[in-house]
Amino acid sequence: MSDLPDGIEEFLGKAGWGGADIDPIPGDASFRRYFRIKSAGGKKAMLMHAPPPHEDPKPFLHVAGWLSDHNMRAPEIYAADAAQGWVLLEDFGDDRMRDWLDDHPAGEAPAYEVAIDALAALHQRPPGPFAPYDMPTYLRETGLLTEWYAPAQGLTVDKAAYEAAWEEALAPMMQRQSPGVTVLRDYHAENIMLLGDPVARAPQGLIDFQDALVGHPAYDLVSLLQDARREVSEDLESAMLDRYRQLASPDHHFEADYARLGAQRNAKIVGIFTRLYKRDEKPRYLDLIPRVWAAMERDLTHPALGPVARWFDSNIPDELRHSGGGTIT
Structure with missing residues (x-):
C-alpha cells in the first residue's frame, strides 16, 4: 500500500x-x-x-x-x-468500445449506431453552461501543426497565412454554432464504455468529457467517425452520418461544416501526436499519424476548405503528404 x-x-x-x-x-x-x-x-x-x-x-x-x-x-x-x-x-467496467470491437467485429455497426443515437440525443438538449468553442480556440488548436509538426519535419512554413486560411475557412460556420450544442471534444471508441451488448441497444457510458465546450454538432461526429485510434471505414462513416441526418435533420451546410471540423481536428491531432513524441517522449502516437493525415487529406478536398488546401499545397511537400505525413524522427 x-x-x-x-x-x-x-x-x-x-x-x-x-x-x-x-x-x-x-x-x-x-x-x-x-x-x-x-x-x-x-x-x-x-x-x-x-x-x-x-x-x-x-x-x-x-x-x-x-x-x-x-x-x-x-x-x-x-x-x-x-x-x-x-x-x-461509478465503475463502468472494462468494456471500452474499442476493445470490445476488437473481439466482436460483427458488432461494429450496432455499436456505432448506439453511439450516434447518443450524440443525436445530446444535441436535442440545450447547450450546457460551458465556454464557447470560439475562433481563437479553433485557431490555437490548428496552430499545433505549425508549432510542432512543421519543425519536426524541418519545414519553414508561413504561419500567418496558415492562421488566415483557417479563419477564412471556419468563419462561415461560426454563426451556425449559436446557440450550439454541448461538445464533449474527445468522443471516440476509447472513451465510450459499453454497459451491455450493443446489438441489444444497451446504453453506452461517457467518460473523459471534462473539457466540454459549446460548439458545432459536427465536431463530436468527426471525433467518432474519423477516429485517430481506430480504423473507421469510409462506408461506415457515410452510413453513420446518414443515420445522424435522419435523427437530427441538420441544415444543408452540414456536409461542409463536417469537412471543416474534420480538417480542423485532424490538423490539431497531428500536432498533438508530434508533441507527445518530441516533448513527452511518447513515440507510440507516431504510428497513428498516417491515419489522421489521410482523413485530413480527404477533408481538404471539400471546397469549403479551399483556403487551407491551398496553404498545404504551398507549404507541405507532396512527398510528406502522400506518405501520411512522413516519418518523424
Whole structure:
C-alpha cells in the first residue's frame, strides 16, 4: 500500500468506503491516477485522483453533473473532495468500445449506431453552461501543426497565412454554432464504455468529457467517425452520418461544416501526436499519424476548405503528404 497517494484511505473512510480493497489501474497520465475500489460488502467503484495544482477535478464534476441532469449516461458521482483531487464514481467496467470491437467485429455497426443515437440525443438538449468553442480556440488548436509538426519535419512554413486560411475557412460556420450544442471534444471508441451488448441497444457510458465546450454538432461526429485510434471505414462513416441526418435533420451546410471540423481536428491531432513524441517522449502516437493525415487529406478536398488546401499545397511537400505525413524522427 506504500505506493498509494497520501490521503486515499482517509477520503474513502469519509465517503463510507473505509477498509475497501484498493487496486491501482496502470495509466499514461503523469498526475491523474485511477483505482478500482471494492468494499467489504462487494460494492464496486472507481476512484480518480487528480490532485491540484497539476490537475483539477472540478470541470469533470461540473460536466458530469450537467450530463446526468440531462439524462446522458455519465458516471454517477458517489463522493468528491475537489480541493484534494479525489472523485469516487461509478465503475463502468472494462468494456471500452474499442476493445470490445476488437473481439466482436460483427458488432461494429450496432455499436456505432448506439453511439450516434447518443450524440443525436445530446444535441436535442440545450447547450450546457460551458465556454464557447470560439475562433481563437479553433485557431490555437490548428496552430499545433505549425508549432510542432512543421519543425519536426524541418519545414519553414508561413504561419500567418496558415492562421488566415483557417479563419477564412471556419468563419462561415461560426454563426451556425449559436446557440450550439454541448461538445464533449474527445468522443471516440476509447472513451465510450459499453454497459451491455450493443446489438441489444444497451446504453453506452461517457467518460473523459471534462473539457466540454459549446460548439458545432459536427465536431463530436468527426471525433467518432474519423477516429485517430481506430480504423473507421469510409462506408461506415457515410452510413453513420446518414443515420445522424435522419435523427437530427441538420441544415444543408452540414456536409461542409463536417469537412471543416474534420480538417480542423485532424490538423490539431497531428500536432498533438508530434508533441507527445518530441516533448513527452511518447513515440507510440507516431504510428497513428498516417491515419489522421489521410482523413485530413480527404477533408481538404471539400471546397469549403479551399483556403487551407491551398496553404498545404504551398507549404507541405507532396512527398510528406502522400506518405501520411512522413516519418518523424
